[in-house]
Amino acid sequence: MVAIARIPDDLPQTRRRKNRPPPLRRAPGQFGEVLGQEPRPVAGRLRAVRRLVSALLWTLLCIPVQALLLALPGRGKAAFPRFYHSVLCRLIGLRVQVVGEISAARPTLFLSNHSSWLDILVLGGVLEAAFVSKAEVGDWPVVRTVARLGRTVFVSRSRGRTGEEATAMRGRLQQGDSLILFPEGTSNDGARVLPFRSAFLGVADAAAAVQPISVVYDRLGGLPACRRDRPHFAWYGDMDLGSHFWRLARQPGGRVTVLLHQPADPRAFRDRKALTQAVERAVAEGAADLRQNRTPVPLHPR
Template sequence: MIGAVRIIFVLAAFILLVVSLVPFQYVFMKLNHVFQRRLPRFFHRLVARLFGFRVKTIGTMSEDRPLLLVSNHVSWSDIIVLSTVGEVSFIAKSEVRTWPVFGYLAYLQRSVFVERAKRGKTGKQASEIATRLAAGDAMVLFPEGTTSDGNRLLPFKTALFGAAHAAIREGGVSQVTVQPVSIAYTGVHGMPMGRYHRPIASWPGDVELMPHLKGILKEGAIDVEITFGEPMVIDTNTDRKLLARVMEERVRSQLQSSLLGREIKPD
């Protein structure tokens, strides 16, 4: 009974928040106002508190621009928790745009939607991301290409790492900063989550969105640890596949450190 009441309250408050702030973001985007970057962070900080995410940050997001953040991907909630710690936009799969409510919110956060399955579009999509990087937007790439179970890192796909090179080639910048980021869901109601309870937060692709959202809202107290690792500055001579491999190693070690509660250094 208490869980049902909480879900109703949170959803009502979320709807009120969306209705109140979405018109402002829409106007800011049309006017290309600086607040189009700031308002999503404010919105997601409120949503994180409303949904019950308690975010701990290790390290800091690089202040260098252009900046490409490379992160593991556990759940739809990654968008919320990452947005609480910086003014970021996301590189999202094209299906996200069709999701009810969340798709429109992704658009309002100025996400770049990509079709990963269509290799022929990789160059064009990388150019679009490069344009945003060169304009000073911090872009978040989820190179696993899908969500995981939260206990491990899936192999990185290398194609969209080319956006960093495209920013140099097409955006008139001499270098791009690429920074590894890990997201670990570590606790629920103040207790260590562990491998067994990780599905409370993780959202593998075969799980429907609404039942998973309902489960998150019912819990109401989930601890998340976000780690910003050592940035890597690249130029035109940096190999794309080498860059992807280095980022994969760093994100994996950061994730393991958060899940195990002790430092794990990359191989």
């Protein structure tokens, strides 16, 4: 009787599996998180809870301070919100990098792209200015209290109130208060800059200067943020604020770059549309450079 050698395909499936090396597994920890994968359930939840509690406690502590400053004369009511927002960014794990110089002219109308509610915290911690926000924000719990204490100017999308709201914005500028405005009119996915609406710049002539600003969230866990990372920061459409914050708070720390372009005199442009196009071009080009990890350079709106 002749013995015939058995080829590997004839081996039982169980024996073949034993001879194979074990599959590679992702080691737990920050490495897997910074690659865009879901963080470990326990570590991510603990991080989110810590950030949420810290942010709430800091906000509750600052509300009576700002309420008192509003009743007192001086610059305290304008300077304290900047301190509040800058600390809040650090508490939620967001590092802010600023490139360029803040306009020294008063009042200045700051014009920025808009991709998330985080833009409020970021710009509020960099600039000593009040926001122009949609009227719906005035109905959100907690947020409305913070917004009103920050002297936010609320505007609606109703055409019937456009003149009244423009008068309120112009009045604040004439009082010497700088304003932060999002000319896109809405937030987006952070992958582009939407066209600016010239109607929002109808009060620019009441400002001593306008300054375009590009805001891009460009780091997550110490690595450059790519397109798949944008949803961690961007807030748009029908996204829920609470769940968006929870998902973001579970992630490793991020970074946002604020590119302050060169300020310009709004009266140097022939009309409002020319001013809108020049500002939009500077903001869009600056944001594109930041998304592509190029060296940011402040541009002059032309």
